[in-house]
Each structure stands twice: as structure tokens, then as C-alpha cells.
Amino acid sequence: MTPFSFGTPGQALFGVYHAPNPTAARASAVLLCAPIGLEYMRTHYSMRLLANHLANAGLHVLRFDYRGTGDSSGSIGAEQMDCWVEDINLAAREICEIAATQDLAVCGLRAGALLAALAISQGATHPRRLVLWDPVVRGKSYLEDLRSMHVRKIGGRPDDSDELLGMRYPGDLRGVLESLDLAALIARVRADEFALVTSAERADYTDLANAARARWPQARSLYVEDPVDWRSIRGIDDARMTGPIIRAVAEALEANP
């Protein structure tokens, strides 16, 4: 693991590069798009495990923090969604440059899946493969879940901030999130292959899988049971995902073309 910063001064992003196992190295790169807010914290270790798994399989892997999150520069503010889309495009260029390849796979977890699909649909990044892991399918439902969890977590106390579970969601960010529907968005995604990996069987995942099959007839959809519950505040600060689902996501990303 090599931690480093990249991007323009004043707007630097924090990243961690996982170099491929030299005995299995191939000219393929993977960009991991993390969730946001509290889910970013609770999935950090799982993303590290996933990155290690992929690097052991011979892939160049980049994890990074969006602006206003983690160790990256800035704080959450106006036009945040545009910043995050720019960050994903920048990170995609960075890992392709490090790995000296154009063969890129992108994996997004939770809101990271929504952001990745949005960035790719706008055309600056063109991965061969897109893998979405327990994605946020409808931004509106996601915000409703966060709101309900936030109220329970702070014990129903008055709160005049624009935060949900410790992260700011300014009005324009809420507005953009509320308008996003992954099942509609993937029709515009420019990727050659698609896989969906989920830890639960839910109607919105089924809708997404159906939309994906309409876009990519060979689209894969895997269900791997995992105890993680994205709508519960129980164990919210230290929950991790288990080995089987991390391995399933890795296998979806590392498969040879």
C-alpha cells in the first residue's frame, strides 16, 4: 500500500495505491469508489481488503477520498456533486497513468456506485467493466433512510444543521441526490461489461438488475448474503462486511476479458 496525494494544489486528493503482486501482474487497473458519510468510515477496512485481494490477483488498484471527505482537501460545500464527479474522472486518469494502461474497471460501493455511474455516464471515463456493490439505487430513498437513522442516532434532539449522521448535505447536494435513479442512469453508462453484487434481495436491486440486462444482455447479478444492514444504526460505527461478499466483488472485477 502506498499512500499519496494527487490532483491540483489546494484541491489535493488522498489516495492509496495497491501495486500488483509481481508474480501475477497484468496491465489492468481498478478504481474503487467509496461510499460517503458514515458509510465511508464503516466500509474503509472492507475497501482495503478488497484492494489487497485485487492487487494479489495482479491488478493495479487505487482507493481515494473525494474532496471534502477523509484526508482529501476541503469540506463539503456547494456544487459538491460536480466536484465528486471530477474527482472520479481525475482518479481514473491517475490509476491508468500509474498502471500505464487503458484497461480499467471501476467499482462503486453504496453512494460510490451512484457517483461512479454518474461520472461514467458523463463520458470522461470509459471503463471496460463497471461493478456496483450494494449500490444506492434511488437517491431519494437513500436520503430518507439517512434522515430516519440520523434522528434515531441523535436521540430525536433538535438539530438545525444540514448534517445527516455526521456529514453535511447542503441543499443543492440533496437536490441532486434526490433526482438520481441508478436504474435510469445506467442506460447512459459507457462501459463494456457490468456486474451487480448485493448483500440482500430487494425490489430496487431487482429493478436495477433488469435495467442492466436491458443495457448489457450479458450483465451479471450476484446475491451474496452478508449481515450488513445499511438501514440500521445498530453497530453503525464499527460494522464491516464479511469475506464472502468481498471475494465475490473481487471475482467480478478481476475476471479476465
Added chain:
Amino acid sequence: MKEVVCRFGRDLHLAGVATLPDPARADARAPLVLMLNAGLLHRVGPHRISVVLARKLAEAGIASFRFDIGGRGDSETGTDAGGDEQQAQADILDAMDFASRRFQVDRFVTFGLCSGADRGHAMALNDARIVGGILLDGHGFRTTGYYFKHYLPRLLRVSVWLNLLKRKLAREPADDVVAELNQRRPFGAREVVARELQTLVDRGARMLYVYTGGVSQEYYNYGGQFWDMFRELEPRGRIAVEYFPESDHTFTHAGDRGKMLNTVANWMRVNFQGAAG
């Protein structure tokens, strides 16, 4: 302000980020704040508290270094033998040695929540370069006042007695109130911790303890409890204690978090940049 991503450690296995004030603003008198992992979380801290605090301190001229001990966050596990706690202490020592060389500092203040607070305390006992500690939900011991406040409201509730009677008749195990009280972090003996604290105070170290309502079910539930726990400590002027009864353990509420961050930044200013520094 400048942020520097660093790899360091005896096996080059550790990762961290230093936040340095602009040279024109840097306060040479101030120690560097060493930010420790909170439980299993990586160095960013719950709700980004370590990052926000680091930038706030840099604005006031104070440098900080947040890093992951081996196996946490973005740090690899070291290759040397020894238990987890021994390795953690060795990693903190590595961070101090690295920061001393790289950023020309010779005094440190530890900042830690939960197990981070415990590790900061243990490290301070072993290394005189640590001149202060900020402990969020650090060690605590139940006092008579704690039990009184914990049990009295329950004893006055009719439902609790009815429940107890129902369980008794059904021969079910006792109420879970006692069970929940038995699940605590291992703080060791109160007398030992009191002696350790006295050692630190005698050495001139300054300490800030912040307790939250998040540990009220476990060990701390009223404002004056610290001084009931450690009555023998003298002089008291080197220790500050704050109690945030409404806050949860990770400062989820924006108001609690802002208040905590201001408390820490002000305490640093008064103790290490004012006359006391």
C-alpha cells in the same frame, strides 16, 4: 496550511498525514498533537473529527500528525513479534520519532477517543516527550454517585419492579441492567490509574478529559464524577474535565462535535500557547 502524506515506521509500514501551519503562523512553543486511532476506525476519526481538528489547530499555528497504527486504516502490520498492544505502543513511538526528525518537534500532546485515549495515557507514562493528553471518553470508574444516578430512576419505575416480579415467577434470568454494567473496557485498578495520573501531573503534564453521555451506561454519568474517582489528585489545576451528557460516544450531533472541537482547540491555546505554555 500544508498537509503531507507520510510513510514511516521501523518497517516503513505505517501511514499518516501531517497538518502543518503556514510558516508565518507556526507557533514554535506549541507541541505537536499526535492523533491516535479510535477503536477500529482509521485515522480520519468518526465524522472526520481528526481532520477537522487538525485544520483548526493549524489555523492557530499548531501542527498535528494523524496516523494509523499497524493493521488499522492504511497501515500494514509490522513484522516484529509481540502482542497487539506492544505493537501499538511501538508504532506510536515510531510516529513520535518520525515526527521529531521530520518536523523538528520535541514535545507532543496525544489526542484520542476511547481506546485511543487509553493508548495515549499508556504512552505518556513511558515517554516524557508527551507533555499533555486529550482523552475523549478515557478511563473511568463507577462511584457511589454513579450508581445512585444509574439505579435510582430505575428503582422508581413501577415497570421495572413488575418486570422483575414477572421474571421471578417465570424463573427467568435477572434483569439485563446488571449484565450491561458488566460490559466495560478493562481500565485496571482505580488506585493504579490514580497513581499513574499523579505521576503525569507531577511531571508537569496537562490533561483534558472529555466525557460523553455515550458511556453513561458503562462508567461515567455525571459532571463531577472525575474528581470523585480521583479525589487524591493534586494539584488539580493541570487537569481540565468537561462533560457532554447529551452527546453520543462519537459526537454525531453537529452541535456536540463543534463544542468538543472548540473545547480542545481552546484548551491547547490556553495550556500551550498562553502563559502556561
